Amino acid sequence: MSLIPPNPTTSEEDSQVCTPEHCYYAFDTLYTTLTRKKALPPKFPDEKFPLFVTWNVRRPGKTPRLRGCIGNFTAQPLHQGLAEYALVSAFEDHRFRKIEERELESLECSISLLTDFEDASSYLDWTVGVHGIYITFPHPSLVTSDRSEAPSPLSSSSSVPTRSGLGRSFTATYLPQIAEEQGWDKLETIDSAIQKAGWNGRITEDLRRSIKLRRYQSRKCTVGWDEYVEWRKQNGGKM
Template identity: 85%
Template sequence: MSLIPPNPTTSEEDFQVCTPEHCFYAFDTLFTTLTKKKAIQPKFADEKFPLFVTWNVRCPGKQPRLRGCIGNFEAQPLHEGLSEYALISAFQDHRFRKIESRELDSLECSISLLTDFEDASSYLDWTVGVHGIQITFPHPSFLASDRSEAPSPLSSSSSIPTRSNLKHSFSSTYLPQVAEEQGWNKIEAIDSAIQKAGWNGRITEDIRRSIRLRRYQSKAYTVGWDEYVEWREANGGSM
């Protein structure tokens, strides 16, 4: 009997790249850090991938709620990268308080291994549900056509704004599943990514057109606490 039930969001191709073992290893890193139990050593290949580790809280009858998500676009050896970002996303995501041991049995862990990076021809050159987006764009005051429209980031200050004290560029990313889960079209996803990057002014078409966009895909898998406990006990670990 298989230890792991089929994951409905994971294709056969995904499963060949991102596996339950990657999720279990990340879960084990968090569990043993919080409980001081002995960790189980990874058995999967120590390949290199850009990766993200996501923690969600499972709510009965509702969609899982984000609890932390941080990763790296530089290829990481999986043994080190998964253990490092399992803890960074659990403890250092500034949007959330640190995950505590009392929350463990409500968590699920999603691992995304990023692949197929491509430079897009425009901010619309990607597909919802297929591509993640990584955007960068300059401060709107550096766009000649937008200087009169962009609100001053220092409008409430007595200091006179200068180009030297503006943030020169902004960047953010959304994993491939985010836009589809949120029900966004491309424009809505782009505008949300612009705000996520830290721009709080009016979003104009000139700002959108100034975006440099890299699209990418991910191979992902998700496991919950019960699956992790079964795996850990099957591998001789104590709870």
């Protein structure tokens, strides 16, 4: 029987889907990649889920600081998906430099397995703290320019968008915990997501109404470095 205590950040409902074993496996993938130690094989079922892997830096008395977060909305076999995105989020998140071996002891790993995808009826048809959001919207010039070739007053550029620019679709997502952690209401979350998608112009109600929103829920688990080390040693791994 494992001596590792239940993760206090994992609810009973979450623990039935996302478990500490998923986090330990992601941590093990990163650790063994950086140190060239032998990885331990996964022992959990190889089910398929859309997933995100998040690395945070733990700071005494402070909220953990984001160090990398990348995932995929296509259902992934967990053995392959967790291993792949453990490294992608550690090394390829363009917002941060690559995680280095010297940082391992300060890290925590969070796994989010995404469930319950639903098409929302509007950009406000979701609940803060319950749903994650995935938004898509057309180039804002198209929102008010269907009958005219004139530049849209919504555009952040003084030039008329090119046809290739007009054909671009903007997308962004926020996991369920983000709005609550940031203290955002629905409107603030939507406007932030619009900017995250790459739109730097004016945000109007017409633009918000052009959004197609897909809401989802997440089953999340988090473990820290010390918990991972104990798990690895208990399972015969060398540090």
